Amino acid sequence: CLHSLPLANSPSQPSVNISRATKMVSDIGTIRLVVEDIGEAVTRNINGAQILHELLSAPWLHALLKIYECLIQFQKIKPNPFLPYASGLSYEVAPHPSPEARELFGLLSSPHMQALLSSHDSVAQADYLPVLPPLPDELPEDEEAMRIVCLVKNNQPLGATIRRDEETGEIYIARVIHGGLADRSGLLHPGDLIVEVNGNPVVGLDPAKVIRILTNSTGTILFKVIPNSTQASSNQKPVYMRAMVDYCPRRDSSIPCPDAGMSFSRGDLLEVVDQTDAQWWQARKLPCGASFARLIPSASTLKRCKQREHWWCQPLHTHTCMRPRKDSSKITYDPTNKHMNRTVPSAGFRRSFHVWKRTSYKRRRQSCSSCSPNSSALATPYEEVVLYQRPPQENHRLIMLVGASGVGVNKLRKRLIKLNPSTFQGPVPHTTRPMREGEQMGREYHFVTKELFEYMVCNNRFVEYGENKGHLYGTSFDSIDEVLKHGRMCIVDAESHSIPLLRTRKLKPFVIFIKPPSPERLRQTRRNATIMVNDTVNRAFTEEDFVELEEVSRLIEAKYKQFFDSILVNDGLQDACMKLCSVIHQAQNEPQWIPVSWILQQEE
Numbered sequence: 001c002l003h004s005l006p007l008a009n010s011p012s013q014p015s016v017n018i019s020r021a022t023k024m025v026s027d028i029g030t031i032r033l034v035v036e037d038i039g040e041a042v043t044r045n046i047n048g049a050q051i052l053h054e055l056l057s058a059p060w061l062h063a064l065l066k067i068y069e070c071l072i073q074f075q076k077i078k079p080n081p082f083l084p085y086a087s088g089l090s091y092e093v094a095p096h097p098s099p100e101a102r103e104l105f106g107l108l109s110s111p112h113m114q115a116l117l118s119s120h121d122s123v124a125q126a127d128y129l130p131v132l133p134p135l136p137d138e139l140p141e142d143e144e145a146m147r148i149v150c151l152v153k154n155n156q157p158l159g160a161t162i163r164r165d166e167e168t169g170e171i172y173i174a175r176v177i178h179g180g181l182a183d184r185s186g187l188l189h190p191g192d193l194i195v196e197v198n199g200n201p202v203v204g205l206d207p208a209k210v211i212r213i214l215t216n217s218t219g220t221i222l223f224k225v226i227p228n229s230t231q232a233s234s235n236q237k238p239v240y241m242r243a244m245v246d247y248c249p250r251r252d253s254s255i256p257c258p259d260a261g262m263s264f265s266r267g268d269l270l271e272v273v274d275q276t277d278a279q280w281w282q283a284r285k286l287p288c289g290a291s292f293a294r295l296i297p298s299a300s301t302l303k304r305c306k307q308r309e310h311w312w313c314q315p316l317h318t319h320t321c322m323r324p325r326k327d328s329s330k331i332t333y334d335p336t337n338k339h340m341n342r343t344v345p346s347a348g349f350r351r352s353f354h355v356w357k358r359t360s361y362k363r364r365r366q367s368c369s370s371c372s373p374n375s376s377a378l379a380t381p382y383e384e385v386v387l388y389q390r391p392p393q394e395n396h397r398l399i400m401l402v403g404a405s406g407v408g409v410n411k412l413r414k415r416l417i418k419l420n421p422s423t424f425q426g427p428v429p430h431t432t433r434p435m436r437e438g439e440q441m442g443r444e445y446h447f448v449t450k451e452l453f454e455y456m457v458c459n460n461r462f463v464e465y466g467e468n469k470g471h472l473y474g475t476s477f478d479s480i481d482e483v484l485k486h487g488r489m490c491i492v493d494a495e496s497h498s499i500p501l502l503r504t505r506k507l508k509p510f511v512i513f514i515k516p517p518s519p520e521r522l523r524q525t526r527r528n529a530t531i532m533v534n535d536t537v538n539r540a541f542t543e544e545d546f547v548e549l550e551e552v553s554r555l556i557e558a559k560y561k562q563f564f565d566s567i568l569v570n571d572g573l574q575d576a577c578m579k580l581c582s583v584i585h586q587a588q589n590e591p592q593w594i595p596v597s598w599i600l601q602q603e604e
């Protein structure tokens, strides 16, 4: 780049001293002289000189040249190894009684210092580079077609799979794993025909035998390959996906190479680095630990094999509602109201909403439609995601707290709002019950007629709704919008089955799963706590409550974990509340992974 600087001394160019300019790469002083010359030319208003002056006086160019000079010097003066000198010095100072000598001896014999010096010596002597064996004397005549590839194994797998052409017996490279040894060498590609491995002809061999030769070779492996002339370039940009299903390659008989496969669970974030094969993609799990990718089934492969429950585990068809307190079973949602049932998915409430008591947990387990998996949300095995940072002028993301009934979702939500009512707020619910004394329209509730409520139900305006003592209660999308519109953060505590309903581009919900602590801590921390068994009666937690809370919590996590953005253990209340504040702060102000569809629709 430096050699191509426009310094030619043509009549139309400024009269820059060329002999100085050509030497500048090795002399930082020269560049100063060039700058001065050009500076003069600028004052004489010579065309183009201004640009050149700016370029040559740029600090980054000076820094680059400095680095360049250091490197040139380093090439000339090879640093000496220090370790032998340090050992001699410590030997000399060891018998010396002075405190300085003892300190120096201590320093020189410390393992960290020795490791540092040893690393220095390795770098100084450049003895980290692999030594490749000389090329074979007899190179094949058809040099054009044959490629000799020498790889140093380095305790890593080769990062390539092979296949045999059953008709010809020829062995080909089937797949090169992104980031693996073969990929990093840049010398082996899918479709290359392997002729020899370490001098052994491989044509006609069983692929397992070829693999054995490869695994048994230590140090360097010498391949003779005929390169694939029709190589497709796989310079793909990584795509990020959230797994919506569980996958285990060991239980998948269709995977071409189980050893190269990667297992994942719902909710895992995957960096898909190669989608050239329509059936098997290459991916890494994030946060990225491994340098090389592994095989995962493509979305279409997973969809095709959807029925094979043994390795694509659909979210459990389990019910996550908590059974009612024995003393509250008389109050139920009215299943005879066919109109409401038909038009909206039947929705539930948290017990702390105090408006709807559920029918028997065990009875509803087989029948409740509200808790069966939402088909559209589960239709795709991967959800493409993108890092999203909320722009300050946009509404806050909806904060959704979910968890088993009794785990403390409502308590945490109320604490948060009390802590900072100007920042956090809950949506005001709607009800058909008459307004009581001291209540205000739109403060405690939006008091509406039954007709209006049912109209809203029919128009899917409620996230959740239910009935208690003949009155309807519900949380509407509009009341959530109302909070967000005023610049506040809207905190909702909803049933887990409402998550897919709330996952919209507009609300961009950040879902926090509230999890119980260890069994011991749960019983210890809730020793003096009470739960509500009907609208008015509180009683202490029983052992049965704890067992049920833990079971329901496990079920919710198993079924909905792919939607959780964060998991918070509600151990000590104070601590949990602080952690919640910090998670919410991150959700609103730091980049987070969200479905790419929430952004795409926005741009359309």
Ligand SMILES: Nc1ncnc2c1ncn2[C@@H]1O[C@H](COP(=O)(O)OP(=O)(O)OP(=O)(O)O)[C@@H](O)[C@H]1O
Residues within 6 Å of the ligand: 350, 351, 352, 353, 403, 404, 405, 406, 407, 408, 409, 410, 411, 412, 525, 526, 529, 530, 531, 570, 571, 572, 573, 574, 576
């Ligand atoms: N970390 C905690 N330590 C001690 N007690 C707690 C803690 N978290 C919640 N509690 C108590 O547990 C009881 C149940 O909490 P809360 O009403 O918030 O449950 P919930 O998850 O909202 O369930 P539901 O919606 O069914 O009421 C309350 O008495 C609450 O004070």
